[in-house]
Amino acid sequence: MAFVNLKKKEIQAKVVYYGPGRGGKTTNLEYIYNKVKSRIKTEMVTIKTHGDRTLFFDFLPFNVGKIRGYDVKIQLYTVPGQVKYDATRRLVLRGVDGIVFVADSMAVRREKNILSLRNLQKNLATFRKSIFKIPIVLQYNKKDLAEQGIPLLPLQTLEKDLNSQLKAPSFEASALTGMNVVPTMKKIVSMTMASLLMELK
């Protein structure tokens, strides 16, 4: 639910990073925060457990500049990935305008990715939103683990499992090293803005 403030000529929109637990959603936001923290006034907010797992959400607001004369403020959120936190996950999705689905490329996490994507579809439906209509970008994270000899899912498998119906833009990435983190974010921001501008027409 983006908000257009005609007085300040400002648009606020919400992008949520979704995906299975320990997939790297928070790491994505931390990387972005470290890149932009010198020029933003706010701090990244995290609500995590003592074990460093996201309990409720992480939150990072920042300005992406002007689009058609409007100052665009994007609020990035993550959800808790663990299955048991479904109720809080749903709360964070309220009013979402764009989604980054962070999948875990590790071969052992194949099933978890698929279940998490289905869970996203189900939770979006509770807000009468369709996964096929909302702007969405897929990110296949943890590509850096290949160097350590950890078995990873091939790109074709990830695409077949997660993107055969969605046909969304996808990135192979490493949130830890920063590979493709910013391009993923830029892609979802531009898709979200395009969708909002369409709605406003």
Place this chain on the structure above:
Amino acid sequence: MTYMLDQEQLDAIEDVLLQDLFDVGVNCIFLIDMAGNVIANLDNGEIKHDIYSLAALAAGNFAAVSTMAKIVGEDEFSLLFHKGEKESIHFSKVLTDFLLITIFGKGISLGFLRLKVAEAAEKIKKILESSCAP
């Protein structure tokens, strides 16, 4: 779903916040939507709270408490209020999608604040209903 508010509506909302709440001595007021977007905010200039983070947390907090209410069989809890040593924070729902948040010090009693907030919420409701808000 995107919604917009024009200058006239936002000015009207700010007038209500200013006259009904700010003038009785609250430190900071903001109106947000349930997605955590900030619609309007006013503060006394002395405190510099990070409004955007507060809005995200407030929307999350309110949503969590509402869900708890439903689990225990309540439609909602009518009073959502956190008391601090110097500052306290009060949340009030406006229509189904908006939240009016007031931060106030020791100088105002909770009862008086609730009365003023209820009055302001009623006026804001009318302004929002006249918009293309969700």
